[in-house]
Amino acid sequence: MRPEHYIKQHMLDRRNGIQRDYTIPGTTVWHKPTIQPRYKPVLPSEANRKPAPKSPFNYRGTQPNLDGERSMYFESDVELKAGRILRASPLVKELREQWPTIPYRGADGEWHTHTIDLWTLDHNNVRSLIAAKPWQVLVKTGTLHILRRIRAQGFSEYADRISFVTDVFANDDNNANAEWILLSRVNRNDEEYLIAKSILTRMVGNTVRFWDLLRSAPIEAHRRTAVWNLIDDGVLSPASPGRITDTSLLIIHAH
Known part of the structure; x- marks a missing residue:
């Protein structure tokens, strides 16, 4: 500063x-937390795919999962902030990244697969599939069309809802609030x-x-x-x- x-x-x-x-x-x-934190070895992510560790276009790395025991991959600034905001939300009971991988039939008539960025289970036991990307990337990569095809072809085996979040949701202000909440929970x-x-x-x-x-x-x-x-x-x-x-x-x- x-x-x-x-x-x-x-x-x-x-x-x-x-x-x-x-x-x-x-x-x-x-800090003087009532419950002293216990540090244990970090368990590996349960993601279906591991993003490349480096990219010239966006952030790559890991953050703690909601349970605080496993690492969680992110491969963009939006994924990082969205994951942090969802971890801080009292409505989210479970959070996974890069899961599930869903087969769908594309416009070419062939079968393809798409791995979902984030999966959540909320306090009402509603499961959600979430694509986390900047709006321009959602459009440019055709992710919106893929989500529509998955919705039309069915995904009840994996979730109850399918949606997306962009940098409008995963913005600096919401991210800063989430950081304070997560820090204060520990302390x-x-x-x-x-x-x-x-x-x-x-x-x-x-x-x-x-x-x-x-x-x-x-x-x-x-x-x-x-x-x-x-x-x-x-x-x-x-x-x-x-x-x-x-x-x-x-x-x-x-x-």
């Missing part, structure tokens, strides 16, 4: 009445969570600014984690779509 960006952020904070403490603490401040502290939740009972009205939940915290980072836990649990939700920041207005749903 360039110095001018820090200066701009400082001026925006002052404008919004946010007074940060820039004092360097005498000791290192660590959740039940005591700090209850303190943050008790503050909501003293609020007048049903909205609160994110920063107003942090301003009285002895350690801002610990309270910030707790607020994101409240968002993850549905106790708080943003009043408007987009990236959640310290100036975001949050709706209080339950105490």
Whole structure:
């Protein structure tokens, strides 16, 4: 981050009445999760295909799966962000990538196969096949036509729905929110969570600014984690779509 960006952020904070403490603490401040994370060897992906490790056109790599035990391949920026956003969603119970591989009859009359980017199982036990690509790529590669053929020819063996997501869904703002949720899940502290939740009972009205939940915290980072836990649990939700920041207005749903 360039110095001018820090200066701009400082001026925006002052404008919004946010007074940060820039004092360097005498000791290192660590997260204090109630449940200490246990690190185990990473299990290999269960994908039907392994993307090439390098490409001159897009991102390639792995991220943790929803269970946190297996690696999950991605071969584009949209796949990376979509996978992260789905991992952070409370509606998703199971997530797989590069699965299943479905046979379909093409326009040439021959049989072909197509491997789905993402497969999800939601809290209602509805299975979904999802193609995750930029809109231009969906059109250029003919993926939309392939999805239509698979839909017409049937796919009930694998899922109940078939759809796609693009960079409209897998955007920087949704991705940033998902990163905070996933980080806060790992570092959740039940005591700090209850303190943050008790503050909501003293609020007048049903909205609160994110920063107003942090301003009285002895350690801002610990309270910030707790607020994101409240968002993850549905106790708080943003009043408007987009990236959640310290100036975001949050709706209080339950105490």
